[in-house]
Amino acid sequence: MPSPVATPSSTPPAPAAPESWDFSHCTATLADDPDGARDYAEDWRSHGGGLEAGQCAALAQMELGDVATAATELDRLAHVPDWPEGPPANRRGGRQATAETPASRLRRASVAEAAARAWQADDSPKQAFDSATYGLTLAPDDPALKLVYARVAVELGQPQRAIDMLTPLPSVPAARDEALVARAGAWRKLGRIDQGMADINAALHDMPHNGAALLERGILYQRQGQMEQARADWLDVVKQAPDSDEADLARQDLALLETDPEAP
Numbered sequence: 001m002p003s004p005v006a007t008p009s010s011t012p013p014a015p016a017a018p019e020s021w022d023f024s025h026c027t028a029t030l031a032d033d034p035d036g037a038r039d040y041a042e043d044w045r046s047h048g049g050g051l052e053a054g055q056c057a058a059l060a061q062m063e064l065g066d067v068a069t070a071a072t073e074l075d076r077l078a079h080v081p082d083w084p085e086g087p088p089a090n091r092r093g094g095r096q097a098t099a100e101t102p103a104s105r106l107r108r109a110s111v112a113e114a115a116a117r118a119w120q121a122d123d124s125p126k127q128a129f130d131s132a133t134y135g136l137t138l139a140p141d142d143p144a145l146k147l148v149y150a151r152v153a154v155e156l157g158q159p160q161r162a163i164d165m166l167t168p169l170p171s172v173p174a175a176r177d178e179a180l181v182a183r184a185g186a187w188r189k190l191g192r193i194d195q196g197m198a199d200i201n202a203a204l205h206d207m208p209h210n211g212a213a214l215l216e217r218g219i220l221y222q223r224q225g226q227m228e229q230a231r232a233d234w235l236d237v238v239k240q241a242p243d244s245d246e247a248d249l250a251r252q253d254l255a256l257l258e259t260d261p262e263a264p
Contacts, residue, residue, distance in 0.1 A: 026041050037063070038060035041053045041054070045057065050085060050086050051077055051080060051084050058118075062118050068122045071115050071119045074118055077111050078112040078115055078138075083108055106142075108135075110135075113135050113142070116128045132145055133149065143175040146166060149162075150165045150166050150179070153186075154189055157189075159187070177210070181199075181210070181212050188216075197217070214233045214234075214237045214250075215233070215237050215246045215249055218234045222257070227257060231257060
C-alpha cells in the first residue's frame with residue numbers, strides 16, 4: 001500500500017522572513033534602542049534569520065550590559081562554518097558539504113573580532129586573546145584583528161608580540177594610525193621610549209586631536225621626565241572629550257602628577 005502523501009495542512013512550511021529583515025537593519029538601532037534590536041533579532045531568528053540574527057542578538061546583549069554572555073555567543077558563532085546560512089546539516093533539505101567560501105571565512109573572522117572586543121569590555125584579556133588568535137587563522141592579514149590582538153598582548157604583558165603583529169604597519173592610513181598608537185604603547189612597555197615617541201608623533205601628525213594618542217604621548221613625556229608636556233597632553237584629552245574613557249585615565253594621571261610632580 002503506498003504511503004500517504006503529506007498535505008500542506010500536515011506539514012506547514014516555515015514562515016519566511018520579510019524582505020526588510022537583514023543584518024544592517026538589525027544593527028542600525030543597537031546604540032539608540034538595544035532592547036528593540038534584541039527583540040528584532042529574536043523575532044528574525046524565530047523566522048529563519050539564522051547566524052546573522054544570532055550575531056545581532058549578541059551585539060544587542062552587549063549593549064544592554066550582558067557582555068560575557070554576548071562574548072560567549074559571538075565566539076560560538078565565529079566557529080560555525082558557511083556564513084550566513086550555516087552548515088548544510090542545519091538547512092532544510094540538506095545537501096552535500098562543500099568547501100567554505102572565502103567570504104564566509106572573512107565574515108567569521110569579523111565575528112571573532114567582535115568576540116575579542118566583547119571579552120576586552122568584560123575585562124577578560126585571555127579570552128580576548130584567544131578570540132583574536134582564532135580570527136587570525138581565518139583572516140591572517142585583517143588589520144582590525146591584528147590591532148585587537150596587539151592591544152590584548154600588551155595587556156597580557158607580551159609587548160613584543162604586539163610589535164611583531166603590527167610590523168609592518170597597515171597600508172590604509174586610518175588603520176595605520178591606530179596601529180601606531182598601539183605599537184607606541186608596546187614600545188613603552190619594553191622601555192624603548194624614543195621608539196614609542198616616534199610612533200606616537202607619526203600618529204598625531206595625521207590625527208592631532210585623537211584622545212588615545214594624546215594620552216599615550218603624555219605617558220611617554222612623563223617617562224622622559226617632561227612633566228609639563230605630559231600635563232598639557234592630558235589636559236587636552238580632558239578638554240576635547242571629557243566623558244571619554246581616555247579622559248578618565250588622563251584625570252587619574254593628572255592627579256598622580258599633582259601628588260608627585262617629579263615622579264617619572
